[in-house]
Amino acid sequence: MNQISQTLDDLVSRFSAAVSAASDERELDAARVAFLGRSGEITVIRRGIGALPSAERPTAGKIINDVVATMEEQLIREAQRIQLRAFDAELATSIDVTFPAPASRLGTLHPIRTMTSTICTYFERLGFAVVLGPEIEPDYYTFDALNIPADHPAREGFDSFFITDSLLLRPHTSPMQIRTMEQHQPPIAILAPGTCYRRDAVDARHLFQFHQVEGLLVAEGIHMGHLKGVLTGLCRELFGPQQNVRFRPSFFPFTEPSAEVDTTCPKCKGETTTCNMCGGSGWIELGGAGMVHPNVLREMKYDTDVVSGWAFGFGIERLALTRYEIDDIRRFYENDPDFSRQLR
Numbered sequence: 001m002n003q004i005s006q007t008l009d010d011l012v013s014r015f016s017a018a019v020s021a022a023s024d025e026r027e028l029d030a031a032r033v034a035f036l037g038r039s040g041e042i043t044v045i046r047r048g049i050g051a052l053p054s055a056e057r058p059t060a061g062k063i064i065n066d067v068v069a070t071m072e073e074q075l076i077r078e079a080q081r082i083q084l085r086a087f088d089a090e091l092a093t094s095i096d097v098t099f100p101a102p103a104s105r106l107g108t109l110h111p112i113r114t115m116t117s118t119i120c121t122y123f124e125r126l127g128f129a130v131v132l133g134p135e136i137e138p139d140y141y142t143f144d145a146l147n148i149p150a151d152h153p154a155r156e157g158f159d160s161f162f163i164t165d166s167l168l169l170r171p172h173t174s175p176m177q178i179r180t181m182e183q184h185q186p187p188i189a190i191l192a193p194g195t196c197y198r199r200d201a202v203d204a205r206h207l208f209q210f211h212q213v214e215g216l217l218v219a220e221g222i223h224m225g226h227l228k229g230v231l232t233g234l235c236r237e238l239f240g241p242q243q244n245v246r247f248r249p250s251f252f253p254f255t256e257p258s259a260e261v262d263t264t265c266p267k268c269k270g271e272t273t274t275c276n277m278c279g280g281s282g283w284i285e286l287g288g289a290g291m292v293h294p295n296v297l298r299e300m301k302y303d304t305d306v307v308s309g310w311a312f313g314f315g316i317e318r319l320a321l322t323r324y325e326i327d328d329i330r331r332f333y334e335n336d337p338d339f340s341r342q343l344r
């Protein structure tokens, strides 16, 4: 009897070591067969019962059964452990199809496009029509009809790319004034954004290809006050509610009087003398404007006793440089998506 107990103790500790070392179901089953299987160690011990005195046999049978029950419980626990480990391993290498996908990197509108559409939206709200025209123009639309005759020195200011003697890449959007007036009678209110070209050397402020937006309003009783009001509204839309607009006397052949238009420096609000955006002047130059020259209106067969109008032309890159506080115009065309993404 004592001997059976001792054999069982030894067996249980070997069984326990074997099953807890099993690293998969196959090893675990091998241990089960070796100890609890039909010809396993327990069976051998059971057979030994027959050699005991008959009074001891029931007790011996019960001891063996209890041990077997404990062994089977441990077997179940170890099987669970192995199953869990296998599950963990599978989880670590598997793909969770329910996991949210990483957001894809969407592109953005180019800042010049964003700027253009902000300007268009403002003018459309005021009732202006947005019109687009060709980038290759005859010199008539580019110069002659705009009161810049062939020998006029102002032509020199538009250092243009000529395609033939009389066809050129438009150096400004002002030809759209002529194209519109040629086809329509007053009242006229248009906005013409578009690409322009000039033979300028590229630097931080100049490109040979850039964008302008042209505005034209022709009707009865139009005066410069309307111009200033509309442009002040535009600057407040683009740069903030505190913006003001100032006109400086200037010259353009197609306007009289003519003005250079400045707006309050949005960075320093005109309050410092050391601002690197406006050079301390407190003002940022936007472009040209003025009352449409009577010669231009007459060329369009408009009655200058009845109608008058104003026009302006602004550089869109110039506006964007100011709005986004960028110091080099070339940044817009380096095709760097991280750059555009910052300027939404």
Ligand code: DAH
Pocket (backbone or CB within 6 Å): 171, 172, 173, 174, 214, 215, 252, 254, 255, 287, 288, 289, 290, 310, 311, 312, 313, 314
């Ligand atoms: N077209 C001129 C330029 O590119 C800008 C300009 C000035 C346009 C005055 C206008 C204007 O409509 O009235 O330099």
